[in-house]
Amino acid sequence: MNPFTITGGAGIRSPLQRWHKSQNAVFDSANGAQFVSRYQAVELEANRAKNLGLADLTTFPRCGIKAGHDGQYLRTQGYNLPGGANLAALQSSGSLLLRLSDTEFWLLSDLQQQAKVFAADLVDLPATCYDLPRLHSHCWLALSGDMAPDVLAKLCAVDLRCSAFAVNHIAQTSLARVNVIIVRTDTASGAPRFYLLSDISSCEYLWHCLLDAMQEFSGTTIGLNALQQL
Amino acid sequence: MKILNCPLNGPRNISEFTYGGEYHAMPDAAKSSRSDWAEYIFFHRNPAGPVIEWWCHTASAYWFLAERDTRNNEILRTMPVAEYLSEQQA
Structure with a gap:
């Protein structure tokens, strides 16, 4: 079997699955893995995420x-x-x-x-x-929106402002005192988007740290449908 | 906050690094005695002054060498291992 092929039936779930369910998330599946497609109306999520949105891509290949x-x-x-x-x-x-x-x-x-x-x-x-x-070793979160660099500035010592941290640049550093790989990969419309990859055992901790840091910017959690629209 | 310049990742908070001990050239396995290996593994020179040390940037698991003055804890320079070894051979 190709060791790079994602298999394993429909059982691949994020460590955040229970939290997503508690927020009435609607799930979809692909490649034998479940992911959140939306929490609320997609248009509403996408609009709010232009400002600030956090998505869980942990089950993505x-x-x-x-x-x-x-x-x-x-x-x-x-x-x-x-x-x-x-x-x-x-x-x-x-x-x-x-x-x-x-x-x-x-x-x-x-x-x-x-x-x-x-x-x-x-x-x-x-x-x-x-x-x-790397599917089961790391979680994969996506932080998008104009305020994303401001949220990261609260949690990370590296200068991740768009003027200092260019598209397709990577920082391997500490975020909320957890080792993390940060990748800037902007959305199709040019809005800032950061992929955050961290040890999967830190997934829930990091998710809640980000939610806490996002509060003052009125950020929201988003599903894949909204993320694709950004 | 103390900053250490990782040769791979750039300046980072010292809390992102792990100290790995003094650097010593590894003895030749074919020619060295047990006492040579014991000296290499267990004993440090511990000088008061500049010393070459192993450091690891934990977030990227990247090992490199730093020259640190033990008298004032100043980091004099950091470098990839290959750069230091080529310096020694030159």
Whole structure:
């Protein structure tokens, strides 16, 4: 079996599943995993999220690979490699390739979950490469909207304002005292959006820290439907 | 707040780092005695002055070397391991 293929039936759920249910979330499923499609009317969520919205993408496909010196293996497989460490590059499939060091790469699916997260031709890895399963090791949150940098400024010492932290840049740092990978990947309309990837055991803690920090900016939780409209 | 400059990630709060002990060149496994290995693993020089140390940026699990003056706790420089080793060979 292709180790990069997301399988496992319909049982993949976020650690935040119970919280989502308590907020009357409406769920949808893809790739054998459940995700929140909306909490309230999509138009309402999308409008509020232009200001500030938080979404849980933890069950979305993703994986990692140690790709040898300078990511040479991925280059030979036709991936568009980021120019250096702590940069990301959008792939033609819509997925996002993160470069966390000279040799470590993570691939995040697109929001439609259509992109294959590592094609089958990556199964026969050379001896210098090995896979890093990341679906169950990390949570994946998306913080969107004009006020997103202000929320992060309350929780993180790194300057993540749009003027200082460009699109497709990555910061591996501490957010609310939890190790986190922060990726700036703006929405189609150009609004700020940050992907936050943290150890899955910190998922609930980080979610509630963000909700608390979002209060003063009237932020809201959003489902995938609203996130796709931004 | 004390800032340490990670060679991979840039300036970060010292709380994001883990100290890894003094750097020593690893003995040649084929030629060294037990006492050489004990010296390498368990004993430090602990000088009063500049010393090369292992540090790890915890959030990215990135190990690098820092030169720190133990008299005033000033970080003199930080560098990737490969950069330091090539310096030593030059």
